[in-house]
Amino acid sequence: xxxxxxxxxxxxxxxxxxxxxxxxxxxxxxxxxxxxxxxxxxxxxxxxxxxxxxxxxxxxxxxxxxxxxxxxxxxxxxxxxxxxxxxxxxxxxxxxxxxxxxxxxxxxxxxxxxxxxxxxxxxxxxxxxxxxxxxxxxxxxxxxxxxxxxxxxxxxxxxxxxxxxxxxxxxxxxxxxxxxxxxxxxxxxxxxxxxxxxxxxxxxxxxxxxxxxxxxxxxxxxxxxxxxxxxxxxxxxxxxxxxxxxxxxxxxxxxxxxxxxxxxxxxxxxxxxxxxxxxxxxxxxxxxxxxxxxxxxxxxxxxxxxxxxxxxxxxxxxxxxxxxxxxxxxxxxxxxxxxxxxxxxxxxxxxxxxxxxxxxxxxxxxxxxx
Amino acid sequence: xxxxxxxxxxxxxxxxxxxxxxxxxxxxxxxxxxxxxxxxxxxxxxxxxxxxxxxxxxxxxxxxxxxxxxxxxxxxxxxxxxxxxxxxxxxxxxxxxxxxxxxxxxxxxxxxxxxxxxxxxxxxxxxxxxxxxxxxxxxxxxxxxxxxxxxxxxxxxxxxxxxxxxxxxxxxxxxxxxxxxxxxxxxxxxxxxxxxxxxxxxxxxxxxxxxxxxxxxxxxxxxxxxxxxxxxxxxxxxxxxxxxxxxxxxxxxxxxxxxxxxxxxxxxxxxxxxxxxxxxxxxxxxxxxxxxxxxxxxxxxxxxxxx
Numbered sequence: 001x002x003x004x005x006x007x008x009x010x011x012x013x014x015x016x017x018x019x020x021x022x023x024x025x026x027x028x029x030x031x032x033x034x035x036x037x038x039x040x041x042x043x044x045x046x047x048x049x050x051x052x053x054x055x056x057x058x059x060x061x062x063x064x065x066x067x068x069x070x071x072x073x074x075x076x077x078x079x080x081x082x083x084x085x086x087x088x089x090x091x092x093x094x095x096x097x098x099x100x101x102x103x104x105x106x107x108x109x110x111x112x113x114x115x116x117x118x119x120x121x122x123x124x125x126x127x128x129x130x131x132x133x134x135x136x137x138x139x140x141x142x143x144x145x146x147x148x149x150x151x152x153x154x155x156x157x158x159x160x161x162x163x164x165x166x167x168x169x170x171x172x173x174x175x176x177x178x179x180x181x182x183x184x185x186x187x188x189x190x191x192x193x194x195x196x197x198x199x200x201x202x203x204x205x206x207x208x209x210x211x212x213x214x215x216x217x218x219x220x221x222x223x224x225x226x227x228x229x230x231x232x233x234x235x236x237x238x239x240x241x242x243x244x245x246x247x248x249x250x251x252x253x254x255x256x257x258x259x260x261x262x263x264x265x266x267x268x269x270x271x272x273x274x275x276x277x278x279x280x281x282x283x284x285x286x287x288x289x290x291x292x293x294x295x296x297x298x299x300x301x302x303x304x305x306x307x308x309x310x311x312x313x314x315x316x317x318x319x320x321x322x323x324x325x326x327x328x329x330x331x332x333x334x335x336x337x338x339x340x341x342x343x344x345x346x347x348x349x350x351x352x353x354x355x356x357x358x359x360x361x362x363x364x365x366x367x368x369x370x
Numbered sequence: 371x372x373x374x375x376x377x378x379x380x381x382x383x384x385x386x387x388x389x390x391x392x393x394x395x396x397x398x399x400x401x402x403x404x405x406x407x408x409x410x411x412x413x414x415x416x417x418x419x420x421x422x423x424x425x426x427x428x429x430x431x432x433x434x435x436x437x438x439x440x441x442x443x444x445x446x447x448x449x450x451x452x453x454x455x456x457x458x459x460x461x462x463x464x465x466x467x468x469x470x471x472x473x474x475x476x477x478x479x480x481x482x483x484x485x486x487x488x489x490x491x492x493x494x495x496x497x498x499x500x501x502x503x504x505x506x507x508x509x510x511x512x513x514x515x516x517x518x519x520x521x522x523x524x525x526x527x528x529x530x531x532x533x534x535x536x537x538x539x540x541x542x543x544x545x546x547x548x549x550x551x552x553x554x555x556x557x558x559x560x561x562x563x564x565x566x567x568x569x570x571x572x573x574x575x576x577x578x579x580x581x582x583x584x585x586x587x588x589x590x591x592x593x594x595x596x597x598x599x600x601x602x603x604x605x606x607x608x609x610x611x612x613x614x615x616x617x618x619x620x621x622x623x624x625x626x627x628x629x630x631x632x633x634x635x636x637x638x639x640x641x642x643x644x645x646x647x648x649x650x651x652x653x654x655x656x657x658x659x660x661x662x663x664x665x666x667x668x669x670x671x672x673x674x675x676x677x
Contacts, residue, residue, distance in 0.1 A: 033460070039499055040498060041498055091613075118444050171647070198646065198647045199646050200650065204596040204606075207638065207644065208384075208638040209646050211379045211383060214379075214519075228598065231501070232596060235597040239504070239507070241519065241521055255499065256499065259499075259500065260499055260598045261597075262504070
């Protein structure tokens, strides 16, 4: 009796081990790392909904090389410290492909870990040039760079013939980087920079800053950073009767700014990736998002969708799930995706990516300028 | 003339924010004055006050009530009740059981409470910035057309006047009422007050409730003034108010008021004339200077060894 019970236990545990192993072999884990909570969770929603949709559709079409993709989701709160622990957790979980992170300041420290541990990362949203400047093999993105976005904003502002422009940033990697690029472009065009100043991300009182902007008598204010701060600046500026036009990068272009700034968000200028959801070729995909009750119009929805798609295509092209071989496949190939044709250069940046200037409205809609 | 207007504008900005700091600082200073501990969860009580006010305002709006005084009063009362209850509960749960132990223990308990409340609001209300409706709009304009105009918004006036009223009521309460007198007695000597028949537990609870109610007022005012709230905004405000309390002399109520105003004005002057990046450097630098040369703060009394 005793021996048979022992045998039974052994048999059961062996079969469990077998099913576990069988299960693991039939699926490829795709890590999705971004802010599910925290001040910029809006952007995280875009990332997660885009990536989930791609995984769902790829699985519905038979997966990748017959294997199913499985999403493993991680919350980094857009906090560099949290991003590092997420990256380590991902390593421990044995995930080898990551879509993320979102904030540049999170992507940068996390990518160090991924590169060391042989994990392939595609960020759908981080635009800081430094991320791909370090010669890493396993870092890719499906978005443009600040060094592309800054000049677009700078050139647009310069074309309006302003006398004086003020530039504000949030002292973070993304915000200050892009603000610097705008400043340099404007300087080259001979526009006077009345002030170039940092604020503290997370602070709420901008009355002194607004007073200063009023005193400086500028035609335009450029803000490098995210929407929670710019929303408050806009609102407090309108309350103090400062009616200068503000401009910001895609970090401010989401509906979150409307809930904070309300009417004051009307007329804000924003540089954004082109509206991929308006492209005729993407309409079927857009309907799929709408059928699920999700909003596909955010700037990072389709870039995240594309990130997953590229990983899948890379794996198929390399006929391997080895991150290094997949990276090689991505570099050498040319892929048709919802964000257009994607080809990579050696650094992991796309060979071309476009930014467009939009005017933002107080109901959360946007219209392209010119 | 232009420079004077600019200066006055920055002064107004500073006084507005400073008076709100003072309201929060009262909570720190009263608790310290009575039981000698720093209630690090106080910033969270302020944040909860702001959230309660916003929920009340949204609730009234869905009921279709649009008359401003009603909205403000209901929001204020709700915020004060919820925050006071929180303040009372925090003291009962986290501080009373460890009272009289080594002074580090209540401090750690306070930090734990702060983290707990912050995360509770994260879970209950979501971690995003929520816009606060601008209920009080408009203001006065001074200065020439076409050049720099100084603006004094009704909101700024509201913040300042409400703070003054609260401070006046508090001062009267402390100096005239029976409970106020008991508060002063307890802060002078807890053990002796106990021997003389004062219910010290009740007085300590009352201190927490008063501090929390004032923090709730600040929560509503600053929520409206800034325009958005998030679960973390109590932390920074708490830190600033704590600085104000130490600056003015922790334990002293007029000190908290003075400290708050000085801190607010120095912040706005720094960002107005130097750069916003140095705002916190200057205010905390000021704190270090005062602590070096006058360790008890501006209005604090030197501690007398009790025999």
